[in-house]
Amino acid sequence: MTVRFADFLFPKQCVGCGRGGKFLCDRCLSLQLPASQVCIECERPSVDGITHYRCKRRHGIDGVYCLWRYDGVIRKALISLKYRFAFEIEEEISKQVVRSVIKRSVVVSHNPIFTCVPLHISRERWRGFNQAGILAMNISKSLGCRFFPDLVVRKKKTTPQVGLGKKERSKNLRDVFEVNIDRYGDCRKEKIIIFDDVVTTGTTMKEMAKALKKAGFDNVWGLAVAR
Ligand SMILES: [Zn+2]
Ligand SMILES: [Zn+2]
Numbered sequence: 001m002t003v004r005f006a007d008f009l010f011p012k013q014c015v016g017c018g019r020g021g022k023f024l025c026d027r028c029l030s031l032q033l034p035a036s037q038v039c040i041e042c043e044r045p046s047v048d049g050i051t052h053y054r055c056k057r058r059h060g061i062d063g064v065y066c067l068w069r070y071d072g073v074i075r076k077a078l079i080s081l082k083y084r085f086a087f088e089i090e091e092e093i094s095k096q097v098v099r100s101v102i103k104r105s106v107v108v109s110h111n112p113i114f115t116c117v118p119l120h121i122s123r124e125r126w127r128g129f130n131q132a133g134i135l136a137m138n139i140s141k142s143l144g145c146r147f148f149p150d151l152v153v154r155k156k157k158t159t160p161q162v163g164l165g166k167k168e169r170s171k172n173l174r175d176v177f178e179v180n181i182d183r184y185g186d187c188r189k190e191k192i193i194i195f196d197d198v199v200t201t202g203t204t205m206k207e208m209a210k211a212l213k214k215a216g217f218d219n220v221w222g223l224a225v226a227r
Contacts, residue, residue: 015080015089016073023080023089024096028073035066035227040202048106049222061194061202061209064222065107067100070198074226078197081131090131094138097225101143107223112191114140115151117204118177135225136195151184151192152177152208169203177211191219199224 013020016028039046040063041055050063068074074093081089101108116136133149140147155178192212194205205222212220 012088014073015076022092024073024077024092029096032072032074033069035069035224037065040064040206040222048104059210059213061206062219062221064199064202064205064224065101065104066199066224066227067097068226070226078226081197090134090138093225094135094142097135097139098142101139101223107221108143108145108193110191110219112145112193112221113151113187114145114147114193114195115208116149116195117208118150118152118154132195132197135197139195145193148180148184148187150180151187152179152194152211154178166201166203169201170207174207177208179211179215179217181215185215188216189218191221192217194220194222196222196224197226199227 011020012023014025014028015023017025019025019027037046037049038044039052039055040049040061041051041057044052046052046063048063049065051060056062070078077089077093081093114136116130116133119130119133137147137149155176194208196205199205199222202222205224209220209222
């Protein structure tokens with residue numbers, strides 16, 4: 001094992017319990033509760049987060065699978081990802097996501113194409129990097145899947161979603177997404193997975209899925225680390 005200078009300055013500690021060794025220790029991970037799988041439209045239970053047949057809308061997303069509840073060590077890790085040790089925490093989160101997602105073969109079946117939520121360019125700069133995008137890139141790579149971060153792009157600048165109600169959120173995002181059809185039109189028959197770190201109302205994923213479906217994509221799923 002190589003000991004690096006950074007390890008002296010910032011010893012690796014679990015973001016959940018403070019124990020040394022890893023950012024996400026095995027004990028905290030074993031205590032982490034899985035997310036309850038629900039239909040994104042009605043929020044009632046549904047196997048693997050598939051959208052109920054009766055809830056399915058025209059141009060609606062086919063399902064959203066979430067791995068963990070947004071609490072405990074996962075929540076802390078996703079938050080710290082924004083501020084410190086980003087690279088190594090990211091690596092540990094990606095590893096855990098890959099381990100969990102592989103067991104749910106239905107989600108990653110059919111050699112899917114991964115994509116992520118496009119941030120507006122100025123926001124991306126403000127944050128320094130696109131956190132969910134980096135996770136999506138590494139997770140898809142580990143799974144042997146393709147990753148097209150520019151599959152869906154933002155048409156115009158929107159006000160941040162934070163602080164908006166459900167209706168306002170959806171209005172704020174209406175028709176802001178555009179599919180890069182010149183580049184990816186040939187992939188319409190393939191399964192698309194929109195990856196995000198945290199899903200709350202699912203509005204963003206649903207709007208992205210709508211843009212993809214309108215552009216002729218058949219099979220669009222969402223995958224999130226936590227809900
Ligand atoms: Zn721990
Ligand atoms: Zn439903």
